[in-house]
Amino acid sequence: MSAYIALADGRVVAGQSRAPGTGRGELVFTTAYTGYEESLTDPSYAEQVLTFSYPLIGNYGVREERFESDSVQPRVAIAREFTDDVADWLTEAGVPAVDGVDTRDIVTAVREEGAMRCGVAAGPDATPEQARDQLAQAVEMSDHVDIGASVSVSEPAHYPGTGPRVALIDCGAKKSIIDTLSARGADVHVLPYDTTPETVADVEPDVVFVSNGPGDPANFTAAGEVAEQFAGETPLAGICLGQQVVSRALGGETEKMEFGHRGLNQPVRDLETDRVVMTTQNHGYSVADPGDLAVTQVNVNDGTAEGLAGVDIDCITRQYHPEANPGPHDSLSFFDDVLAMATGTDTPPVSAD
Template identity: 70%
Template sequence: MSDAYLALEDGRVIEARGRAPGRTRGELVFTTAYTGYEESLTDPSYEEQVLTFSYPLIGNYGVRAERFESDRVHPRAAISHEFTEDVAEWLESENVPALDHIDTRDLVTSIREEGAMKCGIAVGEHATPADAKAELAECKGMSEHVDIGEQVTTADPTTYGDGAVDVALVDCGAKQSIVESLVERNATVSVLPYDTTAAELADVDPDLLFISNGPGDPANFSAAQDLVEEYVGDVPIAGICLGQQVVARALGGTTEKMDFGHRGVNQPVRDLDSGTVVMTTQNHGYTVGEPGEELDVTQVNVNDGTAEGLANEELDVITRQYHPEAHPGPHDSLDFFDDVLAMTGAASENTHAVADD
């Protein structure tokens, strides 16, 4: 067991047990999810962040690759009260520093009170508090990575499925379960790089433009925003998480950074039309401030009133701030994908049985 140190922006240095060695830095965030740690750790939206699990034991049902949302672990480091050997070995194999034996309740409380903060981490046999402080100092001197999309997008266009509806999914850090949710509903999904141009999209000739989730500030995804501006009114448009923010910015809205974001599988969302409240999976640090004149807010977060759904029926635009694909999380909002595909005029065919999950 290695020595481990976590240096926080508030001046504290916390000693911990090292589970996977390394030195790193990043934005310290937390998730309240008590299952789905494999999905969380492979979610590209956590790129360049340090992920703290509020649930005390992470790894109690092992590690299975079929649950992964991408081909690698994305957080720069992982923190828990206790990691099982399976998870610790997996993180070490991915060269992702991991530390536990930390009072994560206290750590999460600090993030909630002070907001997401920068941190430095040093884990290893010869790690020292000074090493963690040095990483923190480097982190403080860094601005947010404006090309973060390049780190999480597909290298080349890739096609999944052979269905009746052609979907162009702009990969700003897409979870694989979004692709699967569309393919299961009789769609052909072309996953495209985050910097795809309007001319390149024209070659795909999609029935639907879909902007994916992803990490960081939506302002850094200008190419995706340009696509929305170019195609709105001509092709139905949908977005999830960062995708909602990109769509909003393209149609005259604004976005802003949240204090500590929404990350977990129990975020309550109210539909303004029906009054129905559903539980949702979320992972984002930015939100839509003002939706602009083109978009109506259709759903809001029960806890803080932030926009969770936007729409324009005349333009065939529909977005969600949360993750309807629910990997992990409740299946309350899976019908979003049916609604999205219905905008194309083609009936979707859901070949996925929830009972098989």
């Protein structure tokens, strides 16, 4: 069966349909060579077309216990070759999949021209015109103004624990973030992305934690209001989109990256220790100005902010995913630091110098 990928640069790439259907979104790529199940169920890929740069996807099957959410999140999946296991999974999920294409060419296009809109048509009756029609309907990520509604819990959820009480604002949280907190004994209350400060206050949290998620942090205004309200009163933490939301709430600015960081081998340097760790990342926006926070970690490749901390308040955030899944576990201690901050046993906030 035929498949066609219409790119915003005017090209149409022909491939093979492995799961039929049409779709559209922002074309991005990941350099990860393992963890395809986690990537395909990561809510941060909502409204995107995910291309795998590693050529063979599916070589260890599909196991539900590795999923990071209840569904496949990208609008379309692209690879050089999908195994039948993955193709069958995506077909059952109703997510179009395309292989038989030169993914090196697609990755190069994104690296040179930036993440771009694209449209896809796959199946026995697919045509280039259908792919172009999908492209015409695709919008920029910043235009998905309520993207949080598609990835967040609709009602609060509780994961009991005997440790510090965490109010986790779910902007598209990976399951492994909740699991990692729970494994440390935290009493985790998962709250919808549009939760009000009053609802968070009812939880009486020891720490407010803003999760990862898809899209433009400027569109997560409710989570920003929560961070602003609790700053200085209750410790704050955030991962990925959460770092961006917290920074914006405290006077910072964010910006769209050319093609983002997506993979398992992004090097991050801690400015205090000069230690470099390898990290898992998946984001298309970054903190351009930390506002009232201080930059504590930077990306070795491009210098973007990877860690922030409060100067006068209890607050620590990470742009990468310390919980990994998939990826290296070099930075799991972040969760220990968050819970220590919640109980008042952490080190003092960083100095303004």
